Amino acid sequence: MSALPETLVQQLAQHFGKRFSTAEAIRTHHGHDESHFPDALPDGVVWPHSTAEVVDIVNLCRAHRVPLIPFGVGSSLEGHVLATHGGISLDMSEMNQVLAIHAEDMDAVVQPGLTRKALNAALHGSGLFFPIDPGADASLGGMTATRASGTNAVRYGTMRENVLALEVVLADGRVIRTGGRARKSSAGYDLTRLFVGSEGTLGVITEVTVRLHPLPEAVSAATCSFPDVASAVQTVIQTIQLGVPVARIELLDALTVHSVNRFSKTSLREAPMLVFEFHGSPASVEEQAQTVQELARDNGGEDFEWATRPEDRTRLWQARHDVYFAGLNLQPGCRAVTTDVCVPISRLAEAIAGTQQDIADSGLTAPVVGHVGDGNFHVLILTDPDNPDQIARAEALGRRIVERALALDGTCTGEHGIGLGKRDFLVAEHGEGVAVMVSLKAALDPLNLMNPGKIVPTTDC
Amino acid sequence: MSALPETLVQQLAQHFGKRFSTAEAIRTHHGHDESHFPDALPDGVVWPHSTAEVVDIVNLCRAHRVPLIPFGVGSSLEGHVLATHGGISLDMSEMNQVLAIHAEDMDAVVQPGLTRKALNAALHGSGLFFPIDPGADASLGGMTATRASGTNAVRYGTMRENVLALEVVLADGRVIRTGGRARKSSAGYDLTRLFVGSEGTLGVITEVTVRLHPLPEAVSAATCSFPDVASAVQTVIQTIQLGVPVARIELLDALTVHSVNRFSKTSLREAPMLVFEFHGSPASVEEQAQTVQELARDNGGEDFEWATRPEDRTRLWQARHDVYFAGLNLQPGCRAVTTDVCVPISRLAEAIAGTQQDIADSGLTAPVVGHVGDGNFHVLILTDPDNPDQIARAEALGRRIVERALALDGTCTGEHGIGLGKRDFLVAEHGEGVAVMVSLKAALDPLNLMNPGKIVPTTDC
Structure with missing residues (x-):
C-alpha cells in the first residue's frame, strides 16, 4: 500500500488534466461506500471518457503494477469500491451515455456510468422500461458488476438475466465484446455471465447491453x-x-x-x-x-x-x-452492518423466524426487509460506530444469519455481492469452487491488479 | 490418435467389468451423432454409475493422457460427441436417477443421464413441469452442456435460465458444486453459467439442479x-x-x-x-x-x-x-447439414427472406423452421452423403446463412452449440473473446483432455 509512482502521476496528469486527481477530499469520497467498513482511500482518481481511455489507464497502471478499482456511484454494501490495496479509482460517472435504444428489439446499449433512473428517463415515451431496481440509483456498470437485483426480480429477473452483452477491458489491455443482442446463443463459453457479478476483479466493464421490457398495460x-x-x-x-x-x-x-x-x-x-x-x-x-x-x-x-x-x-x-436510510435514521449517527441472504422459498419462514429470534437475543436494533418472492431478505443491524463491542455483536449476529441461510440451502448474498465482507462465507458456501474462481482470476488477471482483495482470497500485490 | 494404453484397458476392465467396452459396434454408436460429420470413434466406452466412478475415470484417463468425451443420447447436431482425438466416451445414460424433487421450491436435482421426457414423467402429479424441449429426448446433462432450448424458450428461457446448480468433476479430479437452490445469488463468479454451454470441454457434469414451472391452469x-x-x-x-x-x-x-x-x-x-x-x-x-x-x-x-x-x-x-426426421424423410438416404442462427427480432424478417433466397439460388432442398419468438431459426439442408459436390454446396449455403445472421447482429448458433462445426464462426462472432475462452480452457484443463477439439481451437493432444 504505497502512494503512486511519480512517473504514473505525471503520465495521468498529462493525459487527463483535471480528470485526474489526488486531492484528499476526492480520494476520501472514492474510498468509501455504504458499508460499515472503514474507509480505504485510493491514491488517485481518474474519470475516463471512452473505452480507449480506459485501455490507456489499464495499460499505465499495469506498467507500474498499480491496482485499479472501478467506481460507479459508491452505493455498494460490502466494501467493493474500497481501495484496500491502494491504487487508482476509475470513476465511470462521466461515461454515462445511452449509446442506442433498440425499441423494436427491446434492448438498450449504455455506458457503465449511466444510472438506472437515467436510463428509465431516456426510455420515456418508448413504451419500455428497465426493471432492475436496487435501493440506490446505482450505475448500470456497478449493477452489472455486483449482479444486482431489487424489487422487480421476482418477475423480471436480476442483472444475470437482463444483461445481454458487454464490452470489457481486460487486465492486459485487450478489449472484448461478450454476448450479443440475439435473445439466446449457444456460441461458446458464457463470458457475459462470467463478468456479471465479477465485481471489477476480472476487467473493467465499458459498455452494457440490457434487456428492456414493455411497460405493463x-x-x-x-x-x-x-x-x-x-x-x-x-x-x-x-x-x-x-x-x-x-x-x-x-x-x-x-x-x-x-x-x-x-x-x-x-x-x-x-x-x-x-x-x-x-x-x-x-x-x-x-x-x-x-x-x-x-x-x-x-x-x-x-x-x-x-x-x-x-x-x-x-x-x-x-x-x-x-x-x-429510514432504518439508519432510527438511531441518528449510527452505521449499519447489513446482511443479505437468500434461501429456497420453502425455507423462508424458518430463516426469517430464526433471524428474528437472533435479533431479539442480540439486544440490537435491526429492521428486516426483503424481496421475499425470491426468498431474499436483508437485515440492517444498527450500530454506533464508536462502540466496538456493539459492532462486534452486530458482526456476530450477521454471521449467525448467514450461517442459518447456508444451513437452509441458501446463499450468503442474494444481491449485494461478496466484496470484502463475505469472502469467508463464499468459501463456506462454495468450498472447492472458490479455488476454481481463483484459477479464473489468475488466468485473466495474473498480476492481481483488478480490484484486488475482493471476492476471492488473493495475496497482496 | 492412438488406441488406448494396455494398462488403462486393464484398469478400466478390472474396475468396470462389462461397463467398459472396446467393441466396434459400441464404439461406432458413440462416435456418431445427428450431424453430417463423419463418424469419429472413441477407443473405448465406459458407463459410470456415480460421481466417484467419474472421478476414477477422469483420474485414470489423465494419468494416461487419454481424452474423455461425455456422451448423453448422441443427439448433438454439431459433432459434439465425436471422438476426433480418440479417447474414452463417457456414457452417462446409467446415471439417470431423479435425486430429489422439491415441489415447494419448484426445482429438481437429477443425474445427467436422465432425459427431459423421463424427468417430466417423474413430475407427473406434482403440478410442475420442466419446459425445455429440444427436438430430441435429450439427456439433461447434454442439454446443459450445449445450453439447449426449444419451443418453450420464448416464455420459460433456455438451459441458461433453468439450471440452478451443478456438480462437476474437473479435469484434475476435483469435484465442485456450483450455484445453489436459492433463486438468486451474488456469491462470486457464476460458475454454473460457465459450465452451461461448455460442451464437456471444462469438466464432466455429474448432477444438475433445474428449475421447474407450475403446469399452467x-x-x-x-x-x-x-x-x-x-x-x-x-x-x-x-x-x-x-x-x-x-x-x-x-x-x-x-x-x-x-x-x-x-x-x-x-x-x-x-x-x-x-x-x-x-x-x-x-x-x-x-x-x-x-x-x-x-x-x-x-x-x-x-x-x-x-x-x-x-x-x-x-x-x-x-x-x-x-x-x-420429417425433413430427412423428404429424400430417403440423405443426411442434413443443419444450421441454427438467432438474430434480434427486428432483423428476423430480413434474415429469413435472405436465407430463402439463398436456398432458392443453391438449388438444394432445405426446409426452414424456427423458434421465431426468440429470433431463432434452423435450416435443414438435405444432402446425398455420396455426393461431395452437393455437400460442398450445402456447406457453402450454411456459411452464407450464418454470415448473414452475424451481419444482422445475430449469433452463429441459437441452441445447437459450436461443437466441431462452428468453431470458425465462433471466431467471426466473438473475435478476441475466443482467446479468453482459450485461457479459461487452459486454466481448467491444462492437458486438454476434456472433449478436445470442441468449441475452442486447440492443438492436438
Missing part, C-alpha cells in the same frame, strides 16, 4: 398488514407456488414500517406488511390481485390498501427504496 | 397459415413487441409443413404456418389468443385452427419436434 399496487411475519411469509410462499406472475412482493417487518413512517412521512400501519405490485393486462392484473387477496385473507392478512394513482405508487415504492 | 394451441413467410414473421415480431406472454410461437415454412404431413400423417395446409401455444389462467389464455388472432388477421393470416384436446396438442407438438 395495467399496474396496481397494494399494501397488506399481517398479525405476524410468519403469516406474511406464508402468503408469499403460496403466491409463488401458485405461479401468480406477481411483479413485486416485498416484506417489511413492523420495525421497518415504523422507520418508513418516520422517514418518509407515511402513515402505514406498524405491523408486518407485504407490498405487492401486479403488472399485466387490466384483466390479468385484476385476476392476480384477486388470487393474492384470497391467499392473504386465509393467512390473516388485513384488507388490502390500494395505491391506485401512479403518484401514490411512486411514493410507496420510493418509501420502500428508502428503507436503508 | 389453462393451455390452448393453434395453427395459423400465412400467404408468405414475411407475413408470419411480422405477426411474431408484433406479438413479442406487444409483450404477449406467449408460451410457444413456431414457424414452419411450406416445405416443412409438407414434410410433416408426409412423416406424421397430419393434414396441415401446406403454406407457411405459425404454431402458437398460450399458457395461463383461462382468462389470460383467452386474452392472449384474442390479441394474437387480431395481429395474425392484420397480417393476412388465415383463421386459427385450435387444438383443444390435450391429445391433439400432444400430436401437434410431437409433429413439430419430428421436423428434423
